[in-house]
Amino acid sequence: MERLKTVQFQGKAGVIDCALDWPEAGQPITGWALILHPHPLHGGARNNKVVTTMSRAATSQGLVAVRPDFRGVGLSAGEFDHGQGETWDMLELVQQFQNQFAEISSGHFMLGAFSFGTSVAAQLVSLLASSGQRTPQALVLAGCAVERFRFVEDLQVPEYTYLVHGQEDEVVPLSESIDFAIAHNLAVSVIPAAGHFFHGKLILLRDLVSAQWQLGMMRQSA
Numbered sequence: 001m002e003r004l005k006t007v008q009f010q011g012k013a014g015v016i017d018c019a020l021d022w023p024e025a026g027q028p029i030t031g032w033a034l035i036l037h038p039h040p041l042h043g044g045a046r047n048n049k050v051v052t053t054m055s056r057a058a059t060s061q062g063l064v065a066v067r068p069d070f071r072g073v074g075l076s077a078g079e080f081d082h083g084q085g086e087t088w089d090m091l092e093l094v095q096q097f098q099n100q101f102a103e104i105s106s107g108h109f110m111l112g113a114f115s116f117g118t119s120v121a122a123q124l125v126s127l128l129a130s131s132g133q134r135t136p137q138a139l140v141l142a143g144c145a146v147e148r149f150r151f152v153e154d155l156q157v158p159e160y161t162y163l164v165h166g167q168e169d170e171v172v173p174l175s176e177s178i179d180f181a182i183a184h185n186l187a188v189s190v191i192p193a194a195g196h197f198f199h200g201k202l203i204l205l206r207d208l209v210s211a212q213w214q215l216g217m218m219r220q221s222a
Contacts, residue, residue, distance in 0.1 A: 021064070023063070032101070083149030123146075129156045
């Protein structure tokens with residue numbers, strides 16, 4: 001298969017432009033990971049350092065990482081829709097990726113997100129589950145801000161959701177992740193002295209996320 005660097009899908013507002021990150025040449029492809037970026041109106045895009053760090057964690061496990069730009073970012077069509085349109089767009093993306101990249105999507109499926117993207121990711125899982133579609137084997141939420149943009153009333157948060165948060169997050173206080181974890185019976189990994197963008201802590205973040213992808217793979221194999 002030709003190793004494309006970008007690919008476009010069709011969302012509810014038009015084109016969804018995505019970057020594709022492939023495992024190293026010769027490394028077996030084990031599946032794919034969808035990784036979602038922070039708030040579009042505050043500079044959030046698919047090249048965000050936290051997003052690309054999560055992508056490296058994915059490719060290290062043989063996963064093809066898909067990094068879309070949300071509505072109105074880069075070449076993606078439409079305008080910011082407070083998480084709602086973005087979530088429906090990602091539902092379209094998942095379905096189209098599975099159709100167009102059937103061989104890859106028949107393997108493992110992971111989902112990761114940062115900040116604003118965590119709200120889209122959590123609601124995407126709920127929509128997939130409620131419609132009887134395949135859900136990811138691991139959901140990683142960094143700088144969890146799910147409740148800030150939630151529109152799905154009955155949020156279905158899987159037990160395999162992993163939260164990681166900076167102790168000194170200046171944008172989304174740690175307390176928000178703690179409250180979300182309490183509400184959904186989850187654990188939170190706190191990185192000491194880390195801010196919202198995990199400056200100086202990206203290698204640690206990469207290793208934590210990589211471990212979750214590994215666990216997700218083991219979960220399906222068990």
